[in-house]
Amino acid sequence: MTLITDIRLRRILDSRGNPTVEADVVTESGGFGRAAAPSGASTGEYEAVERPPSEAIAAAREHAVPRLVGEVYAGNQRDVDAALHAADGTDDFSEIGANSAVAISMAAAKAGADVLGAPLFQHLGGTFRGDGFPIPLGNVVGGGEHAADATDIQEFLAAPVGAPSIADAVFANAAVHAAVADLLEERDVPCGKGDEGAWAPSIDDGEAFEIVAEAVSMVQGEVGFNIGFGLDVAGAELYDSDSETYEYSDRSRDTDEQIAYIADLVEEYDLVYVEDPLDEDDYDAFADLTDEVGDQTLICGDDLFVTNTDRLVNGIDRGAANSILIKPNQIGTLSDAFDAIELATENGYDSVVSHRSGETEDATIAHLAVATDAPFIKTGAVGGERTAKLNELIRIADDAT
Ligand SMILES: C=C(OP(=O)(O)O)C(=O)O
Numbered sequence: 001m002t003l004i005t006d007i008r009l010r011r012i013l014d015s016r017g018n019p020t021v022e023a024d025v026v027t028e029s030g031g032f033g034r035a036a037a038p039s040g041a042s043t044g045e046y047e048a049v050e051r052p053p054s055e056a057i058a059a060a061r062e063h064a065v066p067r068l069v070g071e072v073y074a075g076n077q078r079d080v081d082a083a084l085h086a087a088d089g090t091d092d093f094s095e096i097g098a099n100s101a102v103a104i105s106m107a108a109a110k111a112g113a114d115v116l117g118a119p120l121f122q123h124l125g126g127t128f129r130g131d132g133f134p135i136p137l138g139n140v141v142g143g144g145e146h147a148a149d150a151t152d153i154q155e156f157l158a159a160p161v162g163a164p165s166i167a168d169a170v171f172a173n174a175a176v177h178a179a180v181a182d183l184l185e186e187r188d189v190p191c192g193k194g195d196e197g198a199w200a201p202s203i204d205d206g207e208a209f210e211i212v213a214e215a216v217s218m219v220q221g222e223v224g225f226n227i228g229f230g231l232d233v234a235g236a237e238l239y240d241s242d243s244e245t246y247e248y249s250d251r252s253r254d255t256d257e258q259i260a261y262i263a264d265l266v267e268e269y270d271l272v273y274v275e276d277p278l279d280e281d282d283y284d285a286f287a288d289l290t291d292e293v294g295d296q297t298l299i300c301g302d303d304l305f306v307t308n309t310d311r312l313v314n315g316i317d318r319g320a321a322n323s324i325l326i327k328p329n330q331i332g333t334l335s336d337a338f339d340a341i342e343l344a345t346e347n348g349y350d351s352v353v354s355h356r357s358g359e360t361e362d363a364t365i366a367h368l369a370v371a372t373d374a375p376f377i378k379t380g381a382v383g384g385e386r387t388a389k390l391n392e393l394i395r396i397a398d399d400a401t
């Protein structure tokens with residue numbers, strides 16, 4: 001029934017206006033799944049390789065499609081993903097491209113769900129998946145690699161940790177995003193938006209902290225539940241390996257100063273979440289910071305772990321963090337992303353399923369987060385490609401997928 005009978009690959013537009021890979025998977029009984037690869041800008045050095053879409057499509061047509069069509073059942077995700085690995089033959093998907101791999105992997109999962117007539121989260125998570133919903137982390141101000149002439153820190157995030165429902169959480173993040181716009185206007189700061197829909201004002205990080213803290217507390221007062229404050233520092237983008245310093249617009253910090261700076265921020269703003277506070281190669285510095293503030297906040301590895309279980313094992317052994325970002329395209333298949341979440345959970349790490357800065361209307365990550373009972377999802381606050389996931393979470397909670 002779920003034998004794959006056709007795979008079509010094409011180039012479509014992502015939210016930055018760049019081409020990306022979309023896959024359609026069709027099964028013997030007419031099951032259909034469609035998915036598209038996202039794309040990062042502040043990519044980790046150890047991510048699976050994204051190839052130019054036309055090359056990735058040509059390579060996948062040559063190597064992956066013949067191993068899947070007429071050979072593998074879409075309902076068996078492990079077999080689909082094993083076939084993708086075998087077709088690629090490298091350890092980083094540099095042959096068929098992680099963009100082709102992840103699009104096919106996700107489209108096959110959707111085709112498998114379609115045959116069963118089940119929503120994707122249920123197909124992936126099974127009947128006994130639990131009933132938890134992820135808390136959405138919403139990017140409200142940002143800069144770094146996502147916007148020119150804006151903050152050094154890449155993302156200032158609203159984290160509605162006390163929200164009674166996913167819908168309340170989603171609307172709270174949008175309200176914080178709107179409150180930030182009001183506060184910027186009061187200060188006469190003109191601004192546009194960055195790649196993920198966050199405001200990208202030309203202000204320094206200190207002013208961004210003031211504004212986001214005020215916006216969070218205003219909205220918290222209105223909604224009556226706790227909204228926390230989080231960051232994605234994207235430390236690897238700030239780190240200069242020659243000088244071994246973190247380069248901010250107004251000053252440099254050596255590693256000890258960076259650790260102390262982040263620990264102070266955790267204290268001052270009661271941060272509930274800090275992603276990539278340090279360079280992607282510096283497990284020791286991550287461990288020092290986690291030792292210092294890991295009982296008060298989540299220290300999350302994105303570029304540090306790149307959704308890779310080998311890197312996560314290393315981090316667990318060294319006490320480098322207490323949370324991992326999960327981006328399926330960093331590792332190339334849903335099975336690999338599942339393995340990373342499972343390993344994280346077994347070791348007390350919180351998983352944060354995440355979008356990329358370049359996105360499409362694909363909402364697979366909403367289903368992945370629910371299927372795996374991930375405690376958090378990071379997928380922006382506003383903007384069509386972001387609300388595609390947020391609205392899907394609302395529908396899942398409403399049992400309306
Ligand atoms: C979503 C992020 O950005 P990008 O997709 O550019 O890596 C991130 O760094 O967490």
Ligand SMILES: [Mg+2]
Binds near residue numbers: 232276303325
């Ligand atoms: Mg990140």
